[in-house]
Amino acid sequence: MNKNIKVTISDIAREAGVSKMTVSRVINDASNVAKKTRTKIQKLIKEMDYQPNLIARSLSNKRTMTIGILVPKREKIFLDNYIAQILAGVSEIIKKHDYRIMLFPIDIEDDSGYVSIVRGNLIDGLILLKISSDDTWINSLAEIDFPFVFVNHRREDEKFNFVDSENKKGIKLAVDYLYSLGRRDFAFVAGSMNETNGVDRLNGFKEALKDKKLIFNDEWIIKGEFNKDIAFENSAKLFIKKKKPDAIICSDDYMAIGVIDRIIKEGFRVPQDFSVIGFDDIEIASYINPALTTIRQPLHELGVRAASILLNIINKRNVNTVHEFLEVELIKRDSC
Amino acid sequence: MNKNIKVTISDIAREAGVSKMTVSRVINDASNVAKKTRTKIQKLIKEMDYQPNLIARSLSNKRTMTIGILVPKREKIFLDNYIAQILAGVSEIIKKHDYRIMLFPIDIEDDSGYVSIVRGNLIDGLILLKISSDDTWINSLAEIDFPFVFVNHRREDEKFNFVDSENKKGIKLAVDYLYSLGRRDFAFVAGSMNETNGVDRLNGFKEALKDKKLIFNDEWIIKGEFNKDIAFENSAKLFIKKKKPDAIICSDDYMAIGVIDRIIKEGFRVPQDFSVIGFDDIEIASYINPALTTIRQPLHELGVRAASILLNIINKRNVNTVHEFLEVELIKRDSC
DNA sequence: GTATATAAGGAAATCGATTTATATGAATAA
DNA sequence: TTATTCATATAAATCGATTTCCTTATATAC
Structure with missing residues (x-):
C-alpha cells in the first residue's frame, strides 16, 4: 500500500470501466452522467482516495483559482x-x-x-x-x-x-474636529508624495484650511514618508520656532506615533500642548498612551x-x- | 499586435528553426546548446516577449516552487x-x-x-x-x-x-528576573493547553517555582486561551481575595495586555502593585503604557x-x- | 411513423512545458 | 585506423486533467 503513488483520473476511469471524460464529469458535477454511473464513480473516488491534480486542471482550463x-x-x-x-x-x-x-x-x-x-x-x-x-x-x-x-x-x-x-474627507473631519476643540494653528505631517494617499491627504488638508479660512503656514507642512521614524525626525522642526502649531494632523497612525514621541522628547504634552491625530486606525492606535485619535479607514x-x-x-x-x-x-x- | 495571444515555447522553436527541447535548454540554462544557437534563441525570446507558462512547467517537472x-x-x-x-x-x-x-x-x-x-x-x-x-x-x-x-x-x-x-527557559528567565526584583508571589496566566506552547510555558513556570523553592498556589494559575479579552476576564479572580500575587507572568503579550487592563480596572498600578511580564515581544509591546517587559521569541x-x-x-x-x-x-x- | 431533441458517454486533441531516449558529426584516444 | 567520447540537437512520450467533437440510444414532438 504505497501512498506515494498518486491515483489519477485514468486509474479511476479504468477501475470504473468508463472513460476519463465521464470521471471528469462526476468530479465537476456536470450533467450527462447516469445516476448509477455517478454513484459508482463517487464510491471509487472515495475508496481509492483520489484527489484531482490541480496543476493539471489549471493547465487545461486556464484558470488557477x-x-x-x-x-x-x-x-x-x-x-x-x-x-x-x-x-x-x-x-x-x-x-x-x-x-x-x-x-x-x-x-x-x-x-x-x-x-x-x-x-x-x-x-x-x-x-x-x-x-x-x-x-x-x-x-x-x-x-x-x-x-x-x-x-x-x-x-x-x-x-x-x-x-x-475618502482621504480628503477624512482630513476634513480631522480639521473640523480640532477646530471644534478650539485649535487654530494646524500643522500637517505628510506621507509619501509618490502615493495618491499621501497627495490626497495633503490636498484635503489645504482645502480644509481654506474652508475654515485659516492661515496656511508652509513651514508647518512636513514632508516625508509613511514611516514612524522619519516622522519623528522630520517633525522636530515644528518645535524650534517660538510660534508653534497647536494641532498636528498626520498622514497615518505610525507617523502620528512618531510625532507623539517627538513631542514627548521635546518636553511637551499630548493633548495639552498639542493635539495629534492620525489616519487608518491600526491596531496599535488604541494601545498607545495617549490613545490615538484617528480617522478610521475601513x-x-x-x-x-x-x-x-x-x-x-x-x-x-x-x-x-x-x-x-x-x-x-x-x-x-x-x-x- | 494582439498582446493576448500568448507566445509559447513552440512559437519560439518554430521561429528559431530548432526543437522545443533546445529552447527549453536555453530557458533552463542547461548545457548542450551551441553558443550561437543559444544567442539566437535568447534574442527571439526577448523580441517575441516570451514567458514560460509556469503551470505547464509544474505539471511536467512536478514541482511548483x-x-x-x-x-x-x-x-x-x-x-x-x-x-x-x-x-x-x-x-x-x-x-x-x-x-x-x-x-x-x-x-x-x-x-x-x-x-x-x-x-x-x-x-x-x-x-x-x-x-x-x-x-x-x-x-x-x-x-x-x-x-x-x-x-x-x-x-x-x-x-x-x-x-x-525555548519556552521553558523563557519563563524561567521571567521568574528569575522578577525574583531578583524582590517578587515572591507569582501568578501565571496560561494560554491554550491545546498548544505545546501553552503547556510548555506553564510547565516552565512550575519548574521555575520549584527551583526557587517558592510556594505553588493553584488558585494563581489562570487557564484560558492565547487571547487578550479572555485573559482580561479570567484574570479578574486574582484580585478578589485578600492575599494577592505581586507578579503575574503571562503566556503571551496579548494576554499580558489584557491582564494590565484588568489591573488598571481594579484600581491598581503596574508595576508598583503588580509586575506583569509577557511572552513574544510583539510590536505593540513597546508601545503600550507601561511598556511591556517580555520574553522575546526570535x-x-x-x-x-x-x-x-x-x-x-x-x-x-x-x-x-x-x-x-x-x-x-x-x-x-x-x-x- | 418519422423527425428531432435529449441524455449518456466516449475518443482524441489540447494545455505548454519537461523528460527520456536517440541520432549525428566532430574530436579524441588507443 | 578504429573505437570511444563529447557536444549538439531532435522526436516522441509524458505530466493529468479538460475541451471539443462525436456516437448511440431513447424519449418526445409533430
Whole structure:
C-alpha cells in the first residue's frame, strides 16, 4: 500500500470501466452522467482516495483559482497591521469563492518578480497594495488585459480599477474636529508624495484650511514618508520656532506615533500642548498612551470590496471600470 | 499586435528553426546548446516577449516552487503581529531560492481546505503556524511523505520537523528576573493547553517555582486561551481575595495586555502593585503604557529557520528529522 | 411513423512545458 | 585506423486533467 503513488483520473476511469471524460464529469458535477454511473464513480473516488491534480486542471482550463497580492516590503516587517487588516478582508471573500491567495512581498525597486508570475499564468488576478504612482509595469498589466485592482491607490483612468478611502474627507473631519476643540494653528505631517494617499491627504488638508479660512503656514507642512521614524525626525522642526502649531494632523497612525514621541522628547504634552491625530486606525492606535485619535479607514472592508470587484472582473460579471471610495470615520480617543 | 495571444515555447522553436527541447535548454540554462544557437534563441525570446507558462512547467517537472503556509484564522484579524513577523522571516528565505508563498488562512474546525491543496500538488511543502496538538490530518501528511515543518509547535516524534523557542527557559528567565526584583508571589496566566506552547510555558513556570523553592498556589494559575479579552476576564479572580500575587507572568503579550487592563480596572498600578511580564515581544509591546517587559521569541528567525529546513527537505539535502529550539531573551521595559 | 431533441458517454486533441531516449558529426584516444 | 567520447540537437512520450467533437440510444414532438 504505497501512498506515494498518486491515483489519477485514468486509474479511476479504468477501475470504473468508463472513460476519463465521464470521471471528469462526476468530479465537476456536470450533467450527462447516469445516476448509477455517478454513484459508482463517487464510491471509487472515495475508496481509492483520489484527489484531482490541480496543476493539471489549471493547465487545461486556464484558470488557477488563485489571486495574487502584491505587498510592498518595507523595512524588516513587510506585514504591518494596515496590510494585515486588508488581507483579512480579501481572504474572507475569496475563500467563499474557492479561490486561493498567493502573497508576493516585493521590493519597491525590483519589479522583475511579479512579471513572471503574472505572465507565467500562475494567478487569475492581482490585488495591489500601496503601490507608488510611478510604477512603469502597471501599464503593461492593463495592456494584456490582466485583471487587477488597486487598493488605496486612486488612479482616475478608465483602464484601472481601484478601491480607495475618502482621504480628503477624512482630513476634513480631522480639521473640523480640532477646530471644534478650539485649535487654530494646524500643522500637517505628510506621507509619501509618490502615493495618491499621501497627495490626497495633503490636498484635503489645504482645502480644509481654506474652508475654515485659516492661515496656511508652509513651514508647518512636513514632508516625508509613511514611516514612524522619519516622522519623528522630520517633525522636530515644528518645535524650534517660538510660534508653534497647536494641532498636528498626520498622514497615518505610525507617523502620528512618531510625532507623539517627538513631542514627548521635546518636553511637551499630548493633548495639552498639542493635539495629534492620525489616519487608518491600526491596531496599535488604541494601545498607545495617549490613545490615538484617528480617522478610521475601513481596512477590512477595503479588502472585501477589492476582492469582490476582482472576482467580478475575472468572471466577466462586470464590464465597467470600478472607482470606489469608501467612507472614513473619526475615532475620538485621547490625543486631541 | 494582439498582446493576448500568448507566445509559447513552440512559437519560439518554430521561429528559431530548432526543437522545443533546445529552447527549453536555453530557458533552463542547461548545457548542450551551441553558443550561437543559444544567442539566437535568447534574442527571439526577448523580441517575441516570451514567458514560460509556469503551470505547464509544474505539471511536467512536478514541482511548483511554491510553499504553503497554514495560518490559523481567529477572530477578525487572522494576521496578528506574531504571525506577521514569522511570515517576514519565511518570505526572506524562500524568495532567495525562487520559491513563492501561498497563504492558507484556515478555520480551526474546518480541515477540508488544505487537504485538497496538498494532495492537489499545488505546493511543494508546508509551514504550519500555531497548530493545536490534536489535529488528526497531520498524520496523513506524514504518511504520504509530504514535506512540512511546524513552527512553535513541539512534537517530539521522529516523523515531524519543528522549530520552536525555548519556552521553558523563557519563563524561567521571567521568574528569575522578577525574583531578583524582590517578587515572591507569582501568578501565571496560561494560554491554550491545546498548544505545546501553552503547556510548555506553564510547565516552565512550575519548574521555575520549584527551583526557587517558592510556594505553588493553584488558585494563581489562570487557564484560558492565547487571547487578550479572555485573559482580561479570567484574570479578574486574582484580585478578589485578600492575599494577592505581586507578579503575574503571562503566556503571551496579548494576554499580558489584557491582564494590565484588568489591573488598571481594579484600581491598581503596574508595576508598583503588580509586575506583569509577557511572552513574544510583539510590536505593540513597546508601545503600550507601561511598556511591556517580555520574553522575546526570535519570531523572524523562527520563520527563517523553518523555511530553510523546509527547503532542505524538499530538495533532499537533509535526511534527519530536525527538532530545533531557538534562544529567547528577556526584554526589560516598564511593567516590572 | 418519422423527425428531432435529449441524455449518456466516449475518443482524441489540447494545455505548454519537461523528460527520456536517440541520432549525428566532430574530436579524441588507443 | 578504429573505437570511444563529447557536444549538439531532435522526436516522441509524458505530466493529468479538460475541451471539443462525436456516437448511440431513447424519449418526445409533430
